[in-house]
Amino acid sequence: MTRTTPPRPLDVEALFPELAAYRGTTTRLHPRPGSPDISSSSVGGPLLWPRDEPWPVCTEPHARGAGRRPADIHRERQVLAAAWDRAPDAGPTEQERALLKELAQKHRVAGLADTDPLPMLGVAQFYRRDLPDLPAGPDGADLLQVFWCPFDRHGRTGYGMSLDLRWHRSSEVTEMLPAPPRPAVVGFEGYVPQPCVLHPEQVTTYPFAGLLPDELCARIDAWEEALEEEASAAPDDAPGPPAYQYDLSIPPGWRVGGFASWHVTDPSPMDCHACGAPMDLLLTIDSREWDGGNGSWKPLEDRDLPAHRSALPTEVAVGRWGQLNVFSCPATRSHPHRWSVQ
Structure with missing residues (x-):
């Protein structure tokens, strides 16, 4: 639509x-929420990433071994959306509230040091063919991909975000990375995008x-x-x-x-x-x-x-x-x- x-x-x-x-x-x-594929512009969808290119990582030292699991965050959203659609004024049922409490728990990742490379989250990708106001990238690149660290612990204040933007020529990505690395936990659920079509x-x-x-x-x-x-x-x-x-x-x-x-x-x-x-x-x-x-x-x-x-x-x-x-x-x-x- x-x-x-x-x-x-x-x-x-x-x-x-x-x-x-x-x-x-x-x-x-x-x-809008949907099921984007790798060949489309999207938010929170799969990215067209070359197999032989290292996935972006955060290397700044900060605590990264405790947080919420991305899968729990997505499940929490599903439960809440179902409750809102079913009864906007009533809210979640008692059983759903118990599940939400369980999903909101934080988890620790054993053996993860504050200086270990942390896979960034793939936030979005934009093909120039889809977006008339997107300029061409370096050397005629037509694909812009956005990443960020899932923790707010960067910069002089210790609370800034860390952002990474990458350009590619989509026609040159012939072998794709089949399973991108993902952080086991994130520091803030607002950094986890819901898959959306544009x-x-x-x-x-x-x-x-x-x-x-x-x-x-x-x-x-x-x-x-x-x-x-x-x-x-x-x-x-x-x-x-x-x-x-x-x-x-x-x-x-x-x-x-x-x-x-x-x-x-x-x-x-x-x-x-x-x-x-x-x-x-x-x-x-x-x-x-x-x-x-x-x-x-x-x-x-x-x-x-x-x-x-x-x-x-x-x-x-x-x-x-x-x-x-x-x-x-x-x-x-x-x-x-x-x-x-x-």
Whole structure:
């Protein structure tokens, strides 16, 4: 099934004609639970990985021998989904609650040192043929694969994530790795993606307001304040007014290309550490596909579904239910990526 973004509540270019010069596109991925195969773009599905290429591992020293088993996490999700579908208001049965308690237990892996190589989790893979806003990779690579460590124990603070992106030319992968290595336990269930098929859709997008010229940004702010003042006199159950950030510019959810949202922090320069070039947004990994603040982006095909069936399809949680923006160097795609959590 395709996914269709509803028309925007207002024509933002009619309100602010200058925005036409900043108009861009982004490809909403619309991941939904399914059974993707190795030849398709997916989240949490099998990856087309060469047999003779080492699987990405985390080598940073941190505790990695205790956590939850990925199979238990997937089973927990199945139980909860069945309970929600059966009786959304009643919740799990007593028997299901007992099983959930058992599945939530942590386990230890004997003999695993804090410096042993830890297999990263394969988060997603994206074929360029499927996604119009995905750029070509180094040397014409057409397949982007995303990995991360399943523990939050990296960087100077000791709480940062560890991300690894790899490019391949899919036509050159003739012998595939039959059984990728997997971590026995993970530190955070939000790092374990649920297998999802994608329903790509290219939509129009505009930059984050704070990155627009000061005069234009000020006019947008004044317009929003006027709408909020009008809404304050409306009945309590009246829908809120549209907002540039949440309804008219940058869609929520997993997407490729477009503009990054800086709704948590101030905009930060994302320049390539290798050559200094300003970097492009490559990918956004979002904890939610939509919520009450940006429900106008909920696809038409999902409008009658309960939230747990469409808003949280991948079961991925970034930070405090935020989003991960990954940037790449447009001058040389092989330069190291950078990322920001919002």
